[in-house]
Amino acid sequence: MKRTPFDLLVIFLAIIPLHLASSKTLPSVSLTKCHEQERSALLEFKQSLFHPELNIDWPYGEPSKLESWKVEDGDCCSWEGVECDEGTGYVTGLDLDQSCLSGPINSKASLFRLAHLHSLNLAFNNFNYSQIPSAIGDLVELTSLNLRSSNFGGQMPSQVLKLTNLTSLDLGLNSGLELRNPGMETMVQFLTKLEHLDLSWLNVSAPVPDAVANLSSLTSLELRQCNLQGTFPTTIFQLPRLQLLDLGDNPKLSGHLPEFRLHSPIKSLSLWCTNFSGNIPSSIGNLTQLTMLNFQDNKLLGEIPSSIGKLVQLSFLCLEMNLLSGEIPNSLINLTNLTLLRLQGNQLTGQIPVEITGLNRLTYLDLSFNKLTGPIPENISNLESLDALYLQSNNLNGILRLDVIFKLEHLHVLELSFNKFSSIIEPDTNASLSNLSVLGLASSNLSELPIFLSSQSELQWLDLSQNSIYGQIPQQFFNVHMSQLQVLNLSRNLITSFTTFTWPNLKVMDLTYNDIQGLLPIPPKSIELYLVSNNKLSGEISPEMCQLSSICMLDFSKNKLSGVIPPCLGNLSKTLSILSLNGNDLYGRFPQLQNNECWLTMIDVSDNQLQGSLPRGLANCSYLEFLNFGYNQIVDTFPSWMGSLSYLNVLILRSNSFHGAIGKPKARHQFPNLRIVDLSMNNFLGSLPFEYFDMWSAMKIHDTYADGYYYRRYESSKSYGSHNYLFYYAIGEYYSMTIINKGILTEYPRILAYLNVIDLSSNNFTGEIPNSVGSLTQLRMLNLSNNALTGSFLSQLNFLAFFNVSDNRLSGPIPQVNQFATFENNSYEGNLGLCGVPLTKKCRDPVEASPTPPSGASAEELNWKIVLMGFGSGLLERVLALLISDKSLCASFLPLISLISIKQGDDSWPPRFGGIGITRPFLL
Known part of the structure; x- marks a missing residue:
């Protein structure tokens, strides 16, 4: 049969699909091959910076892409991370994130010979804080530049401004990188095509320029932790394509929320730890695309608008640590996609809305530290996915139905402490939250240990403090299957006996403020914080305490312990941060520190019977902040050898046998941070230490940040199992002291930042009050009583809240300016040459007081x-x-x-x- 041309065409068209289908099973053949000069440049770049040995400890764990770059492979376009233009063969893309690149880089690097690059990704490498090479500006075709977390440092070069085609610029997580000259304002004026800009963790230290609002193509702006300042322009919220805005952790950045427009494209809005204030506008409901909203740690006030219930795409809602008030809106029931809800640390009132219990996707619910009342809703067991429930520090009342809460089978964290429950219904003895690792029932009206604890085998963190648990701890409590227990707080109960530790992984034990008698219990070697103050423990401190190789805090204060401090405790200075032994009957010498390495920040051994001299090894404790040896029998001279301890805030040597003159400092800038100095009731003599007054600069500068805060607090954030345990040890219970105030020995259990004190009373100081005292303008209490001081005193001491110069040999009129006349009579008595208010002795007329001599x-x-x-x-x-x-x-x-x-x-x-x-x- 003779085929016509038309027949042949039909057959040809039928064969083509079959041929194409079979060709998919064959290896693809690249039609392009890289240029030799670019191949050489890539190999040279690999040779200069690639360190494959780093892959062993590389945090990302995957083999480096550069492993595929072989000298014998002539086509660099086939190498992993390399992209070429199919038509020209030039390298247009280089993706080398997490590639074990390490070492400084400069403009001579062969990388910059790749002139046709459109995309360059060097993220998550280590360039040793070298500057971004100025040659980056030669890659003018770049549209995407990613240098994230690559340890670049110094000022960003101005040549980056030449990259006017950039649509994506990521310089984030380079904490050593600065953006000042040029600054952000200049950058956004040149790089007008930007769609994605990430400068997180750069040092910007400037306001956000209004010009950012001109980047009409911008879809994401990340400026987290940049030390931003000034007021944030509200016009940026109105950018037409903006989907992600992150300004988190810029505490100096102020602003307020705008009226959000309809159909806004914003999907993620994060303003955590900034200084935004004002109300949350009801127009927040216009952000219907929003999936993540984080306004944590600001100064937002007013009620949570009910329109927030319109954000039906929301999965993450965090409004914690603000000044929000009113009730939790019932409209939250509409947020059916919500997995995390954090409203803690506000002033919310009313009851927990029953509607919240309908959010069955919730895994994390935190309503703690508010003023919520009423019972916990019984249908809270509907939150079947809940992993963490925080309700502590409210005014919740009624009966605590633990039997209901225990139906939440996936619960890991249950915090119900510090509420006002009248009683507790425990679950059945066989009931168990098999995953429960954190349980807080402090101040929950408990009179005995809960029975259900015996079935909690995964418990790691247990707080039963501030209850009325009485008597001896039952033996079965020590036999329960809590082998995972790491934190146990039984403080402020009525426990009389505690002798055994059976938890091998215990790290924190707090038994303070009980009535425990007998010998000091020995904790397991894993212990890090051991607190047993304010009990009735007796006997000696066992040398076994020296085996606590991980210990960072020991507090045995205010007991009846006797004997010597084991000398081997001096071996713990490598780990020990806080040592408090005050208020016991200990005697002998304080241990010599055995290591040159010392991490001690606080030592309080006051109110004992310690003898000898101060151990000179304390000079190695360069982090020491608080030292109290008061009320002992120490015989020594003034410890000028401690002057180099630049963090020392508090030095208390009251009521010992220190003696001699306080000589001139042997170096400059001695004790620069001292704020409380108490040398009273010793045998010091000579003139007042005016040279030191000149050096105590911390008493001259007003610290506005510290106003109203405890002026020093020991903070330690540690992760114990699945729970971050945050310790705040303010000067409250550990940094405390006593001062003679208005003739009365006054205990200051909490020392505020502005409490700057000098007490040199009851010594043998002579001479005049030096003028240098007048420079200590932040000094609040000055006690120079019971010495042998002469002359008059300074009228410029107008900053004092307490002043005592009684029982000296001062003379002249008391200045009738500022607050001198407001101090009580006993501030001046015992100085027979003083006159004027508030003393009853009147001063003579100045003319009569200096008469013309008789002929x-x-x-x-x-x-x-x-x-x-x-x-x-x-x-x-x-x-x-x-x-x-x-x-x-x-x-x-x-x-x-x-x-x-x-x-x-x-x-x-x-x-x-x-x-x-x-x-x-x-x-x-």
């Missing part, structure tokens, strides 16, 4: 008169006693004594000074 009076007589007239009878007693013993002096002093007698208004003889009778015949 014939010598200069020597005048000088004696002026000097002695300012002093009280204590000095006159000694002068007149001298006259009695040496009659040859009488003639020259006769005019003086007569003058004193007249000025005192005493016309009768004999005048009496201090009980010594002087008769006219003797004077004549």
